[in-house]
Amino acid sequence: MRLPVLRRRSEPTEIGGVVRLDRRTKNLTKRLNPGEIAVIHHSDLDRVSAEALVEAHVSVVVNAVPSVSGRYPNLGPGILLNAGIVLIDNVGPQIFETLHENDRIRLDGGNLLNTDGEVLAEGTLMTVDLLEQLMEDARAGLSDQIDAFAENTMEYLREEKELLLEGVGVPEVRTQFEGRHVLIVVRGYDYRSDLDALRPYISEYKPLLVGVDGGADALIEAGFKPDMIIGDMDSCSDSTLRCGAELVVHAYRDGRAPGIERLQELGLEAVVFPALGTSEDAAMLLADSFGAELLVAVGTHASLVEFLDKGRAGMASTFLTRLRVGPKLVDAKGVSRIYRSHVKSWQLVLLVLSGLFALGVSLAFTDYGSALGNLLLGRWNDIVYWIRGLFS
Template sequence: MKLPAPLRRRGVPAEIGGIVRLDRRTKTLTKRLGPGEIAVIHHSDLDRVSAEALVAAGVSAVVNAVPSVSGRYPNLGPGILLEAGITLIDDAGEDVFTAVREGDRITLDAGLLLDLEGAVVAEGTLMTTDLLESKLEVAREGLSDQIDAFTENTMRYLREEKELLLEGIGVPEIRTQIEGRHVLIVVRGYDYRSDLEALRPYISEYKPLLMGVDGGGDALIEAGYRPDMIIGDMDSCSDATLRCGAEIIVHAYRDGRAPGVERVHDLGLEAVVFPALGTSEDAAMLLADTKGARLLVAVGTHASLVEFLDKGRSGMASTFLTRLRVGPKLVDAKGVSRIYRSQIRGWHLVLLVLAGLLALVTALSFTDVGLAVGSVIVARLRDLVYFLKELLT
């Protein structure tokens, strides 16, 4: 079954076909997506980081089993997909995960998913710019409710983790020496690539301790660095990075449960367990601060209220309090690449080289050695001219 042409919305591609890749965890799916494939996800309130990962994978379309904008807050992910020209089929239903299988080839026609015979296997809503804007407008109206919830979560976290926040009670013993050092904490979040690139001179000069938060360990490896420590629940860091020799800190639930430990042990590695509420980036900051870090430089972490909400976790309130705890030690690298641009141009370097050569020639011309060298050079030039004349005649 195909939609008649008059029913297709203006500006929407008629048909998009491709191989299906599906996973309920978007960050797991993006690791195996290829260009031109169709991603089937289960991601309410699609966030910016996940959307950027889908764009980077080069997918032709995204099919979301649930609403990409639930109305809780104006999330950023769907707009990023549409700006990149990626078709988004929204709210296709839970059954889409049984209607299609990994590796199937399907065709998208407006909001329909068609198999090779043209039969409809699932149906959702084709997301357009106008539809997205109307959904985000409704979400903006309800943002005050989310701020109230954020406030309540903040107070709950403060009550339950006041010993950790105020006195550092519960921070584990580690072998890596942190006291007195700069610590670069890398989260594979917003703008982490550009910020890491902008920080290369700082890393080269200060040699900070490199701490990757879960996938942030892979980000450091991709940038050409070896992490000194990796901290997180170990669900998004590659095996190769875990084996790089870094000390591994598994972020556990407050009751001590640490699912990530099993994976580390299966790789034949040792790990330190750090039970704490909040996110892994909070645990990284608290660990570095408690162990006496002189300065914390954060890459890819969450810095604003919208970013906290866009992460999709009520527990993001812990990040707000953690930043208050570490206070003046924390320097956020976010935006460094946009604020600073090198003012050195190619012609500046050419002028510098020419000025240096002129200074060298001038200095040599007033010394006996310089005069002797000049005479030799002049003689060699005359020989070259004579040789060329002989060659031409």
Template sequence: MRNPFRRQTASDPARPSGVVRVDARTKNLTKRLQAGDVAVIDHTDLDRVAAEALVEAGPAAVLNAAPSVSGRYPNLGPGIVVDAGIPLVDDLGPDVMRLREGQRVVIDLNDGESRGTVRLRGSDEVLAQGTVQTAESVADAMEAAKEGLAVQLEAFAANTMEYMRGERDLLLNGVGMPDVRTPMSGRHVLVVVRGYSYKEDLAALRPYIREYKPVIIGVDGGADAVLEAGFTPHMIVGDMDSVSDKALRCGAEVIVHAYRDGHAPGLTRVEELGVEHLVFAATGTSEDIAMLLADAAGAELIVAVGTHATLLEFLDKGRAGMSSTFLTRLKVGGRLIDAKGVSRLYRTRISGWQLLLLALSGLIALFVALSFTPAGQTFLGLSGAVWDELLTFLRSLIGLAPDSPSV
């Protein structure tokens, strides 16, 4: 699918140009990236969520100071960017991060075999050179990266054991779980992460949300996703680095995720906004914390939107976070279901009142149809006579004689 927002020079499409937007954190960059800008990032192993956010912004090109594919595992991001028709130039080195926000650059995509060159507009000075990724080069890199899966799985197993040792009391006994005021016992809980296909999942779940009215937990920017979908979160969980002030002030219960040592990067911001909050110190990710809170509160069902489910998605998330998510899913597994599973299995329930209205509508339609045909009019006349005889019979049974003229 070609990116409809991509802007290139009309005279030479092999030399895209635009205003530079620079940030070492891709998720921060995408908040201010506009269609036609040139995104400058420093993101080793570009993941799917970051790539989808870049594509949605519609840049003229993506310049990555780091390798978009390191070969450790088959990460999903580079293919998404390339398939969208956005030029991706890799491994440009730290010099490209020295570009100043607002400068205009030109990228030569054919400067030697598979090489791309970055220059300031109107200058011949080369600022950086890197590798131009294509569909073929990404496919080759993905194939080669599969060989690194065994090493990553070994690291994953070691990381899982380390997390289990540090958080076994929390996982097994709920030690340290804060007392939340949002009632979840016996209810469905919808955990929304601004991750994989979250917009499509929320759209598909609209009938389910309207009918079951689940408790909605927004994980950081997931709270804004809930608001954008036309709903209001009951709880917001996260380190508060990607959630808006509007979401924090929407009336939801706010749980600030802190590190195990008690340091909470987002606490100052929440306090400055004057928002009532609780602090929850734990090693896992905010996504994990939201699920553990719902499980501890007695949720009947936990529906996950935008979270990680497959092996590649766990790897794409990064080894540091995937072990906690894996163990959390094991802990709450009996109550957890992915949003796609709900949308496929869910069918709107029909209430007794709806069935009654449907039957009445059918009877009215039948009466109208009969009243406009000769046969129908005869049938209605006979039905009326039978009805009168039935009423007379019932009156005689209870001692009510027909009215007779007075003497």
């Protein structure tokens, strides 16, 4: 597992700021302002959540639980430290009763103090040396995680074999997938760079655009309009939900769909798709079941490292879903790393000169070109005679 290279920094001096807190990190990142203190409840902090905190430019992250549980070497804490963000770890779940939104606190090592200097909570100041030791210990747990992943995969296969093999349970939708390319966007790893790299493909092939929860916002931010939005609808903005895309709520296998309540409050209609696994799996199965010719995935989970870093047992479904869709699936992850459109200056000059040469040749063999050439030659001779007159 490739982990970020940790850069050692001097321990921070006393620091303080305004508190924002939420047990769901992805909800909290929408409210954060630069320089604030983010209080989270996130065991095994993953890469996507850590990158969202970095993008919010927080000064401190306070985690109520261990950021590294030891199950596997997760990527999030190293990303925070490399970005210069202070991480106070394992202060305890009671912090959500002790602190309130907009409180001001300051830090003293791993202690959280109010403005009067009273200690509110005690945690561990995460350092590079401590994190490296935790990562080393966590690597020993990888074999157990792989065993658990294999067991979850078999359990999912037993529960969803009819859906995987025969498409039983896929709801009817109005979006026409038959014979179309489908671009499925998840707000995951490298989604921005991959979307940018795929702009020529999107322009040429006009694929159906499917946003998975926050992936629909990613499409809007990139200047595209999603044709379908699928997920539990907790990470997508109201304006995006109202963009006119067909809405498919990913529900639990027993039919419960918490996301439908939000849509009803917004006055929007949706199709319900009960299925185990993740919403990105549901999107792939839906498109494949209705005859999509090609599936292009952006920001989805593609490797064992990413499955583990997601920290969900349900990620086993993604492995089997990818087996189901087979050769139809093209993963855009890494496209931005192997494809760059670099146009060098000498290439532009050569292109311009080639165009001028072609224009000159075409003009030389037409009456209009001959007349234009004679006119230009006459003007050139006039300039030469004028210059000579200056020195005679």
